[in-house]
Amino acid sequence: MDQEADGPGAARSYTNPVLGGDRPDPAVIKVGDEYWMTYSSFEAAPGLLLYRSDDLVTWTYVTAALPEPLGSTFAVDVAEHDGRFFIYIPFIPTPWSSLTDASIFVIHADAMAGPWSEPIDLGVRGAIDPGHVVGEDGRRYLFLSGIRRVALCDDGLSTVGEIEQVYDGWRYPDDWITEAYALEGPKLFRRGEWFYLVSAVGGTAGPPTGHMVIVARSRSVHGPWENHPGNPIARTRSADERWWSRGHATILEVPGEQWYMLSHGYENGYRTLGRQILLEQVAWTEDGWPVAAADDVGGALPLPEGAAPQHPLLPPAEEIPGFRLGERWAFHAPLPGESGRLTVADDVLVLRGKGVGPGDSSPLALVTGDHAYEIEVDVELEGPVEAGLLLFFNGRLFCGMGIDGAGMRSYSGGIRTHWREPAPAGRRLSLRLRNDHHIVTGWWREQGGEWTRHGVRYETSGYHANTIGDLLSLRPAIYAAGDGSARFRDLRYRRLA
Structure with missing residues (x-):
């Protein structure tokens, strides 16, 4: 880990993870000059811990958005709309909860630091991994595992209409060693005239070469969705690599017209630590497709522009x-x-x-x-x-x-x-x-x-x-x-x- 001070000759690199320990399914949002992140907290209480960063490399704990989960808290999405903040949460039934099916709720706040509302039931059942987006029509939507979609009311606190299938994913070769196809984790963003849909396939556990990041794009939130010709854009290709089962990614822009991707992965030899948060730079092809800039996310990587040197992840x-x-x-x-x-x-x-x-x-x-x-x-x-x-x-x-x-x-x-x-x-x-x-x-x-x-x-x-x-x-x-x-x-x- 780079811990050198700023100044002439200071190293300008970092190493993964940028936030160590079990932090699966990162969801990240840029708010002004800051970045905020949370991740799946499952049956832990308090849940949905919120971290803040100035540069995507060094993260500081701020608060917990969910004092008491209603079930096992799976992969969420964080969104801002008209100056208000939302976290869309899939709760999974547990022996101690009253839920009988996977159920999506939402909490909201005036600021990322809270206070956050009590969970509101959206009435969505049998789906996980919500991904929020505002379409070119100005309406709000949640994309779901599958990949399916449901429209939201203007206030984002209820749904409109039925859930519909909108994207069938990208199919990897059958001889690739994965856990299961498992099309999940949709995260959406807009760049220029394109909407980009970032998903995960291959299964989040199982063989180390399973999980991967795929991308599709469309000029409309309503599709049709065109698959990236270079899919997957991130994948563990060998069990010799330091990071296994890489997937569930968020791609976002940082100052200096740079783009970065946060995902999770197991450390080779240390699955016991859970899925940790990985950061890597994203480049763009001439025809507008994102590609991972590094061949190996296990080594030294260039710091984002303006980032301070990396410091220890957790107190010793x-x-x-x-x-x-x-x-x-x-x-x-x-x-x-x-x-x-x-x-x-x-x-x-x-x-x-x-x-x-x-x-x-x-x-x-x-x-x-x-x-x-x-x-x-x-x-x-x-x-x-x-x-x-x-x-x-x-x-x-x-x-x-x-x-x-x-x-x-x-x-x-x-x-x-x-x-x-x-x-x-x-x-x-x-x-x-x-x-x-x-x-x-x-x-x-x-x-x-x-x-x-x-x-x-x-x-x-x-x-x-x-x-x-x-x-x-x-x-x-x-x-x-x-x-x-x-x-x-x-x-x-x-x-x-």
């Missing part, structure tokens, strides 16, 4: 002082109103228990993009509760350890293991987990004592979407299960070299 350390729910920490799959389980006072996190074990406890998890890190915390039990420290993918896949007052419980592969760690039977213990390039080691200690290494290490390179069928990431987490509460002190996260 995280502690309770300054803790903010949303910026890096979020609940996994909570029930409505569940943020009330957490209180923070005097550098102590108090978490009320839920469920019977880690899997259904809706743990508090930390997004990370680091290959190696360490997290530790002091755990004290209050009442009938089990609490501890995990590396958590979802309710079916996690590892780590917890205490229940009678001893230590150890977890691997999403289940309690047979291992009986000889930790003391007490109600307070400090725990530490180190993830060193997928090798996970644990320690515990009593107050004032020395650290004792847990007797079993875990290998977690397989804790990812292709193993468990869920498009998430492996995250450090704290949990409390049962009818009591847990007090967490001295919570520390730090990046390792």
